[in-house]
Amino acid sequence: MLSFIPENIYYDLYINFFLLYVLFTLIHTYILKIEDYKNVIFINISGVFLGIFLLIFIGMRPIYGLFGDTLNYNVGFTRYANGAEISKVNDYGWHLFMKLSSSIMTVHGFFTICAFLYIFPLYRVSKAFFKEYWYYAFLMFVVSFSFWTYGVNGVRNGVACSLFLLGLSYRNNILVMILCFLVSLMFHKTLFLPIIAYGITYFYNNPKVFLKIWLICIPLSLVLGGLFISLFASLGFGDERLAGYLTSASAGSFRIDFIFYSGFAVFAGWYFIIKKGFHDSLYNQILNTYLICNSFWILVIRANFSNRFAYLSWFMMAIVIIYPLLKRHFFNNHHWMLGKILFVYFLFTYLMYYVYYF
Numbered sequence: 001m002l003s004f005i006p007e008n009i010y011y012d013l014y015i016n017f018f019l020l021y022v023l024f025t026l027i028h029t030y031i032l033k034i035e036d037y038k039n040v041i042f043i044n045i046s047g048v049f050l051g052i053f054l055l056i057f058i059g060m061r062p063i064y065g066l067f068g069d070t071l072n073y074n075v076g077f078t079r080y081a082n083g084a085e086i087s088k089v090n091d092y093g094w095h096l097f098m099k100l101s102s103s104i105m106t107v108h109g110f111f112t113i114c115a116f117l118y119i120f121p122l123y124r125v126s127k128a129f130f131k132e133y134w135y136y137a138f139l140m141f142v143v144s145f146s147f148w149t150y151g152v153n154g155v156r157n158g159v160a161c162s163l164f165l166l167g168l169s170y171r172n173n174i175l176v177m178i179l180c181f182l183v184s185l186m187f188h189k190t191l192f193l194p195i196i197a198y199g200i201t202y203f204y205n206n207p208k209v210f211l212k213i214w215l216i217c218i219p220l221s222l223v224l225g226g227l228f229i230s231l232f233a234s235l236g237f238g239d240e241r242l243a244g245y246l247t248s249a250s251a252g253s254f255r256i257d258f259i260f261y262s263g264f265a266v267f268a269g270w271y272f273i274i275k276k277g278f279h280d281s282l283y284n285q286i287l288n289t290y291l292i293c294n295s296f297w298i299l300v301i302r303a304n305f306s307n308r309f310a311y312l313s314w315f316m317m318a319i320v321i322i323y324p325l326l327k328r329h330f331f332n333n334h335h336w337m338l339g340k341i342l343f344v345y346f347l348f349t350y351l352m353y354y355v356y357y358f
Contacts, residue, residue, distance in 0.1 A: 002057070007065030011148065014057060015353055018143055021050065022346045025139065029339025034133065043135035054119050054142060058151045059112030068153025077107050093186025094156050117159045118151055121166035125319070128169040130326045136338060137326065140318035143346040145261065146311055157308070160188035161315040164195065171282070193312050197292035201285040207273050210291040214266055217298040222254060229300050255301055258310060261348065262294050265320040272324040283323050290316045321345065
């Protein structure tokens with residue numbers, strides 16, 4: 001455990017480490033061409049170091065303090081370590097995983113395994129899609145606004161969403177992909193939404209239509225948000241706890257700031273597909289999955305803790321933005337533009353912490 005780091009500065013060290021890391025990457029994008037051998041060596045070494053750092057820093061964090069549900073996971077792990085049996089639970093796969101882990105390792109070992117299951121799929125999907133340039137996608141994932149929160153607080157949800165991405169990395173092996181999807185669903189039932197959304201794209205994959213649907217959902221939510229919340233709650237989406245968040249929606253607000261953040265990926269999809277004529281069926285599937293999931297969240301945006309629904313799309317945001325940039329050169333100094341986009345994307349996370357939440 002990294003107990004020598006005071007809990008009150010733990011995240012400050014993390015976010016400022018990434019500030020330096022992103023700035024260093026930005027300098028490299030200005031100096032070197034993306035295909036330059038020196039750059040390829042740099043990004044691959046940097047990516048491996050970054051993955052190891054995250055595994056240790058997140059996995060070996062203190063149990064107590066400013067880490068959200070880490071304490072609750074510790075309580076559950078300790079119960080299983082003391083011999084408790086798995087009772088009637090919604091996400092049986094997660095509890096089975098916790099029960100088995102409690103019999104062979106300490107709680108810090110458990111959190112480190114969780115960190116691996118959270119981080120490794122991000123590497124795997126980046127490597128599968130972008131080969132030697134995987135580092136840029138991986139870095140986009142880990143500097144995302146929601147990455148830290150679902151690594152130390154909503155751990156179960158974060159791991160489940162990463163397992164979904166792991167499934168995407170095996171899209172050419174349908175059996176492995178389905179297995180990853182099923183495990184993610186057993187870890188967190190809400191993964192039903194992105195799994196169904198991705199399935200829809202095999203039958204209809206026109207991003208122009210889904211972009212329009214996303215836009216229409218904003219005024220619909222503004223005017224009829226309560227109706228949609230009641231409808232989805234009556235359909236029994238998710239488990240009882242999530243249904244409770246929906247039915248207690250009156251205390252929530254219309255989060256225009258979160259819609260603005262969600263719009264980063266929507267604008268990227270529109271820009272590359274409509275404005276630049278980028279054609280890639282896999283990208284269309286990823287973008288449309290994001291748009292379907294984010295549209296659902298917009299319709300229930302007034303629900304308490306609606307960020308739990310927002311994450312069902314936000315975890316894909318990084319790859320939606322960076323995918324076209326690593327598949328085709330759109331700009332004269334493409335590598336430099338890639339670096340600037342990455343920096344601005346991280347800057348949102350940085351300013352949200354030091355300006356908005358402060």
